[in-house]
Amino acid sequence: MSRRIRRTPYTSVVEKLGVKGFSVVNHMLLPKAFQSSIEDDYWHLKEHVQIWDVSCQRQVEVVGPDASRLVQLMTPRNISSCQVGQCMYIPIIDNNAGLINDPVLLKLADDHFWLSIADSDVLLYAKGIAIGKGYDVSIDEPDVYPLAIQGPKSEKLLSKIFGSHLREISFFKFGYIDFLNTRQIIARSGYSRQGGFEIYLKGAHLGEKLWQKIWNIGQEFNIKPGCPNLIERIEGGLFSYGNEMTRENNPLEIGLEKYCTLDDTINYIGRDSLKKIAKKGVQRQIRGILFGKNPCHTCSTPWPVKIGDETIGAITSAVWSPRLKANVGLSMIDKNYWDEGQCVNVLLDNKELMFGEVVNPPF
Amino acid sequence: MSRRIRRTPYTSVVEKLGVKGFSVVNHMLLPKAFQSSIEDDYWHLKEHVQIWDVSCQRQVEVVGPDASRLVQLMTPRNISSCQVGQCMYIPIIDNNAGLINDPVLLKLADDHFWLSIADSDVLLYAKGIAIGKGYDVSIDEPDVYPLAIQGPKSEKLLSKIFGSHLREISFFKFGYIDFLNTRQIIARSGYSRQGGFEIYLKGAHLGEKLWQKIWNIGQEFNIKPGCPNLIERIEGGLFSYGNEMTRENNPLEIGLEKYCTLDDTINYIGRDSLKKIAKKGVQRQIRGILFGKNPCHTCSTPWPVKIGDETIGAITSAVWSPRLKANVGLSMIDKNYWDEGQCVNVLLDNKELMFGEVVNPPF
Numbered sequence: 001m002s003r004r005i006r007r008t009p010y011t012s013v014v015e016k017l018g019v020k021g022f023s024v025v026n027h028m029l030l031p032k033a034f035q036s037s038i039e040d041d042y043w044h045l046k047e048h049v050q051i052w053d054v055s056c057q058r059q060v061e062v063v064g065p066d067a068s069r070l071v072q073l074m075t076p077r078n079i080s081s082c083q084v085g086q087c088m089y090i091p092i093i094d095n096n097a098g099l100i101n102d103p104v105l106l107k108l109a110d111d112h113f114w115l116s117i118a119d120s121d122v123l124l125y126a127k128g129i130a131i132g133k134g135y136d137v138s139i140d141e142p143d144v145y146p147l148a149i150q151g152p153k154s155e156k157l158l159s160k161i162f163g164s165h166l167r168e169i170s171f172f173k174f175g176y177i178d179f180l181n182t183r184q185i186i187a188r189s190g191y192s193r194q195g196g197f198e199i200y201l202k203g204a205h206l207g208e209k210l211w212q213k214i215w216n217i218g219q220e221f222n223i224k225p226g227c228p229n230l231i232e233r234i235e236g237g238l239f240s241y242g243n244e245m246t247r248e249n250n251p252l253e254i255g256l257e258k259y260c261t262l263d264d265t266i267n268y269i270g271r272d273s274l275k276k277i278a279k280k281g282v283q284r285q286i287r288g289i290l291f292g293k294n295p296c297h298t299c300s301t302p303w304p305v306k307i308g309d310e311t312i313g314a315i316t317s318a319v320w321s322p323r324l325k326a327n328v329g330l331s332m333i334d335k336n337y338w339d340e341g342q343c344v345n346v347l348l349d350n351k352e353l354m355f356g357e358v359v360n361p362p363f
Numbered sequence: 364m365s366r367r368i369r370r371t372p373y374t375s376v377v378e379k380l381g382v383k384g385f386s387v388v389n390h391m392l393l394p395k396a397f398q399s400s401i402e403d404d405y406w407h408l409k410e411h412v413q414i415w416d417v418s419c420q421r422q423v424e425v426v427g428p429d430a431s432r433l434v435q436l437m438t439p440r441n442i443s444s445c446q447v448g449q450c451m452y453i454p455i456i457d458n459n460a461g462l463i464n465d466p467v468l469l470k471l472a473d474d475h476f477w478l479s480i481a482d483s484d485v486l487l488y489a490k491g492i493a494i495g496k497g498y499d500v501s502i503d504e505p506d507v508y509p510l511a512i513q514g515p516k517s518e519k520l521l522s523k524i525f526g527s528h529l530r531e532i533s534f535f536k537f538g539y540i541d542f543l544n545t546r547q548i549i550a551r552s553g554y555s556r557q558g559g560f561e562i563y564l565k566g567a568h569l570g571e572k573l574w575q576k577i578w579n580i581g582q583e584f585n586i587k588p589g590c591p592n593l594i595e596r597i598e599g600g601l602f603s604y605g606n607e608m609t610r611e612n613n614p615l616e617i618g619l620e621k622y623c624t625l626d627d628t629i630n631y632i633g634r635d636s637l638k639k640i641a642k643k644g645v646q647r648q649i650r651g652i653l654f655g656k657n658p659c660h661t662c663s664t665p666w667p668v669k670i671g672d673e674t675i676g677a678i679t680s681a682v683w684s685p686r687l688k689a690n691v692g693l694s695m696i697d698k699n700y701w702d703e704g705q706c707v708n709v710l711l712d713n714k715e716l717m718f719g720e721v722v723n724p725p726f
Contacts, residue, residue, distance in 0.1 A: 001663045003679050004482060004605030005387065024368065024387040027482065027605060095494055100487060119367060119390065121484035124463060125491045131458055131632055132495015242367030242390060269494055300364045316366050 005029060008055035009145050009207020013215075017225045025056035025119045031227045039322050041224070042231040045194055049153035050226030051214055054191070055145035059200070060103075060115040060123045066135035067111045073129060075105075076251060076274055077259040078266050082107045087172040087187050090115075091251040091259055092122060097273040098247035099254070100125055102239075104189065106174060106200070114200070116146065118241035129269070143204055149214065150196035153221045158197055161217050162186070166197070174200075179210060191228045193236035193362070230319045234328045237288065237361025243316045244286060244330050250274060252282045253332065284313065287338055288363055289329040291346045291356025295320035296327045299348075305331050305356075306345045312337045315346060321363065327354070328363050368392060371418035372508050372570020376578075380588045388419035388482045394590045402685050404587070405594040408557055412516035413589030414577055417554070418508035422563070423466075423478040423486045429498035430474045436492060438468075439614060439637055440622040441629050445470045450535040450550050453478075454614040454622055455485060460636040461610035462617070463488055465602075467552060469537060469563070477563070479509065481604035492632070506567055512577065513559035516584045521560055524580050525549070529560070537563075542573060554591045556599035556725070593682045597691045600651065600724025606679045607649060607693050613637060615645045616695060647676065650701055651726055652692040654709045654719025658683035659690045667710045668694050668719075675700045678709060684726065690717070691726050 001007075006028040020033040031053055034041070044050065062071055072079050075090040076097075082088050088105040092115075101122045103115040115122055126139045149158055159166045162177040166186065169175045174187035177199070185200040201210055215223060239245060245254050251274070252260065261268070262278050289305060302314035318329035329346065337344070342358040364370075369391040383396040394416055397404070407413065425433055435442050438453040439460075445451050451468040455478075464485045466478040478485055489502050512521055522529045525540040529549065532538045537550035540562070548563040564573055578586060602608060608617050614637070615623065624631070625641050652668060665677035681692035692709065700707070705721040 001661060002386070002603070002606055003663060003665060004603065007664055023365070094490055121487055124484055125487035127457055128488045128491020128493075129495045130491075132492045134495075240365070240367065243365055298364060300366060301370055302366060 008053055009201070009204040010053040010055060010147065010211050013208055013211045014053055014225060019225070026058045026117065026121075028056040028058065030054070030056045031225070033227070034225050036224070038230060038319070041226055042229050042322065044222075044224055045151050045192060045226060045229055045232055047152065048222040048224065049149060049151040049157050049196075049218060050224050051211065051218065052148040052150060052226050052228065054148045054198070054228075057116045057146045059142050059144045060117055060126060061113070061140050061142045062115065062126060062137060063112045064135075064137035065111060066130070066137040067113055070126060070130055070133075070135050070137050071105065071113050071115070072266060073268050074126065076261055076268050076271065078261050079105065080266070084109055085173055085175070087174060087189055089172075089259065091254070091256050092125070093251060093270040093274065094247065095270050095273065097250040097270040097277055099241070099245045099249050099251060100247060102241050102245070106185070106187065114142070114144070116200075120241065143202060145201050145204060145207055147199045147201055147210060147214075148190045148196060149199070150190045150192045150226070151194050154196040157214070157218050157221045157223065158186075161213060179213075180206060182206065191238060192232055193238070194232065230317070231321055231328075234317055234319055234330060235321055235323070235363045237330075237363070239286065239330065240317060249332070250277050250282070252277055253285050255286055282335070284332045284334050285338055287313075287331060287333040288359035288361035289315055289331050289344065289346060289356050290324065290326050290359050290363065291329060291344075292327045292354035293325075296348060296354070299329070301349070303329070303349070304347045305333065306347055307337060307343075312344065324363060327356075329356075330361065333358060371416055372564070372567040373416040373418065373510065373574050376571055376574045377416055377588060382588070389421045389480065389484075391419040391421065393417070393419045394588070396590070397588050399587070401593060401682070404589055405592050405685065407585075407587055408514050408555060408589060408592050408595055410515065411585040411587070412512060412514040412520050412559075412581060413587050414574065414581065415511040415513060415589050415591065417511045417561070417591075420479045420509045422505050422507045423480055423489060424476070424503050424505045425478065425489060425500060426475045427500035428474060429493070429500040430476055433489060433493055433496075433498055433500050434468065434476050434478070435629060436631055437489065439624055439631050439634065441624050442468065443629070447472055448536055448538070450537060450552055452535075452622065454617070454619050455488070456614060456633040456637065457610065458633050458636065460613040460633040460640055462604070462608045462612050462614060463610060465604050465608070469548070469550065477505070477507070479563075483604065506565060508564050508567060508570055510562045510564055510573060510577075511553045511559060512562070513553045513555045513589070514557050517559040520577070520581055520584045520586065521549075524576060542576075543569060545569065554601060555595055556601070557595065593680070594684055594691075597651075597680055597682055597693060598684055598686070598726045600693075600726070602649065602693065603680065612695070613640050613645070615640055616648050618649055645698070647695045647697050648701055650676070650694060650696040651722035651724040652678055652694050652707065652709060652719050653687065653689050653722050653726065654692060654707070655690045655717035656688075659711060659717070662692070664712070666692070666712070668696065669708045669710055670700060670706075675707065687726060690719075693724065696721060
């Protein structure tokens with residue numbers, strides 16, 4: 001490990017708690033596994049509460065007179081209805097309507113936004129546009145390190161620590177908590193379908209203290225350290241930038257129509273391309289694939305989805321589902337074959353063929 | 364590992380050759396270590412020849428009528444003298460003169476460039492600027508995977524395989540080789556001070572064949588698989604984006620004055636900021652630190668460099684040098700203390716204090 005791959009304010013704590021490996025997202029460490037198996041973590045997440053170091057969800061802060069104009073230019077989603085205190089999932093695209101990222105937007109004030117990003121340097125894209133356009137806006141990465149508390153017991157745990165006003169925060173809204181005389185943003189959000197919160201901790205020096213506070217009180221709720229769980233994510237139909245979508249994909253292929261403004265009411269980069277694609281209709285779209293009767297290994301290169309000799313898609317994430325007793329995967333699927341129930345074959349690493357069917361996620 | 368962290372055309376081969384770990388650069392795998400120690404690799408690299416998978420040096424292709432205008436806008440280095448067939452090291456900066464990347468520019472034609480990048484999404488910065496400016500230019504990542512052949516026997520090995528015309532390619536120039544009826548770019552360049560070449564292989568499907576060809580003929584030259592060697596890199600004073608420099612640093616702090624145009628002969632982003640910094644004079648600059656009599660461990664967070672209680676810098680990369688029998692490190696050092704021979708203390712991980720001195724790299 002070098003400094004280039006940044007540690008987080010929580011890295012020392014997760015090391016003490018026995019983290020077994022890291023991935024790298026946005027040039028920063030993301031814990032990948034702890035002592036227990038991914039399957040045990042999956043069941044635990046569905047029943048109790050977990051604490052995740054998701055500092056790698058870096059914030060791109062956009063602030064200034066042209067902030068809202070810049071953010072709108074980057075996304076096909078109309079952000080004019082976004083209220084202060086609201087989170088909004090916004091696909092970001094380029095001039096060809098290729099996906100560049102799919103962050104969560106936080107509106108802190110009318111001229112002040114955070115983009116909580118997936119794995120690509122959105123800051124550089126925003127800077128480039130702002131410089132090119134001559135916008136009056138400042139773009140930076142604040143000293144903020146999201147900590148996720150996920151699982152059905154999250155609300156009970158956090159309201160015990162920070163107060164019952166948390167219960168009033170509805171999904172994809174944010175409020176504030178006090179921690180050691182600082183005011184911190186907390187949103188009802190997170191990369192799971194089990195409910196929970198994300199604390200956007202400002203101030204790296206507070207990291208270990210915040211973790212420890214939640215960890216200590218969390219003991220009575222059977223808290224465990226965790227990380228985004230691959231089984232839960234795929235079953236829940238949560239897509240991952242870099243896996244299910246890249247710059248080769250447009251938002252309509254990812255099923256994001258409802259976030260795409262396809263008339264001319266707003267101006268954004270890639271609008272003409274996206275309208276053209278919409279008019280023609282997408283030729284492929286993301287689907288779930290339920291396949292095989294034995295656990296597959298890790299999908300590190302796309303696995304072709306086939307009907308006979310014809311390749312009709314490629315699985316980009318897959319894992320064994322202990323609940324469904326089959327593998328669950330996510331794949332682009334050609335238009336002619338994307339109906340639920342379509343029978344397919346999955347070719348794993350050019351070796352093993354598994355039988356499966358098309359499913360509309362969530363599984 | 365997930366698809367998000369991309370394998371390269373050579374990954375399967377390095378796995379067969381016993382790679383012991385990977386790092387991640389530009390969302391892609393970079394081998395970090397093989398069977399032998401970093402010290403054995405160091406001595407081998409200085410004497411023989413190594414083959415490195417540096418596919419993670421992604422190419423950002425800029426092509427079209429405004430290509431040269433866009434590239435010039437991104438760097439303070441005057442590129443007007445760059446010839447077709449030439450490589451040029453160009454720092455890329457933002458509006459505050461903060462470093463965004465430090466790629467090698469390859470000029471393929473007057474309207475056609477590749478930026479062979481360090482670890483940040485330069486493609487997004489370039490796209491943002493081009494879109495903002497309305498430039499007539501296309502920006503993409505081509506199907507190109509650099510393979511480095513480094514060490515004193517590189518030229519002998521490669522000219523035996525691809526022909527003696529390679530000997531005519533001078534430092535930071537590129538030419539062409541034929542491989543399986545394809546024409547491939549080869550440059551005399553690479554991330555070591557031991558001489559060598561980089562083949563910019565176009566066509567992922569050719570990767571294993573190219574490696575195998577070089578590997579087979581390389582046996583008589585005692586070829587080994589390798590990767591950028593930390594000892595050789597630090598001793599040689601080769602800086603690494605994300606380690607020695609980030610957006611917090613300007614090119615003058617990194618000693619890149621000779622690549623910075625500080626008058627108004629060219630127009631580039633950050634020019635006013637850089638001129639202002641130059642006029643005032645930099646307050647800190649990169650230096651080498653030779654310290655300690657016992658091997659240090661990995662520097663994964665910066666180590667303060669101190670004189671008494673005062674912190675005058677921070678080491679961002681460090682390793683034991685078997686040749687110098689001391690640790691070698693790279694650090695920003697405050698102006699008042701940056702003269703060669705200045706005695707300092709290095710505080711490793713808030714624990715151990717080692718005595719050292721300031722050195723002008725290369726060591």
